[in-house]
Amino acid sequence: MTTITGLNLTTLNAGAGAEILSNLSQLRGLNTGVEGRVVTIVRLDGEERELNVAVVALHDEAELSVMTVRDVTQQRRLERMKSDFIATVSHELRTPITPIKGYAQLLSSRWDRMTPEKRGHILGTIEERANHLSRLVDDLLLAS
Secondary structure (H helix, E strand, C coil), X not given: CCCCCCCCHHHHCCCHHHHHHHHHHHCCXXXXXXXXXXXXXXXXXXXXXXXXXXEEECCCCCCCEEEEEEEXXXXXXXXXXXXXXXXXXXXXXXXXXXXXXXXXXXXXXXXXXXXXXXXXHHHHHHHHHHHHHHHHHHHHHHHC
């Protein structure tokens, strides 16, 4: 007999719960181990939920296994948001660094061949980009 601790099977067997139970019972024969696997379900309202399903067979009983189901939707969303944030910040920090590095290399290799006006223009650009970088870091510190 299949039982789910803490849930009313009669209620769950009606409507969308029956489909979810059917999908989960297909995983019952698997022995996913403690880590389990992530499965995606779609609720009646169309919302997708990500569930971590772990099935562990008990060694004493050939037909007995324990299944745990944990909703990891919010955790997965936060991981995606964190990844997107880090990618955006990395790009934003590289933007002002590129001309700073390029102009610094140019000045070190051609300082004596440049006119004072050209050197002043390059130094002004380096200062402007460094100020931009400083504002980005300040914004990050403020956001944290």
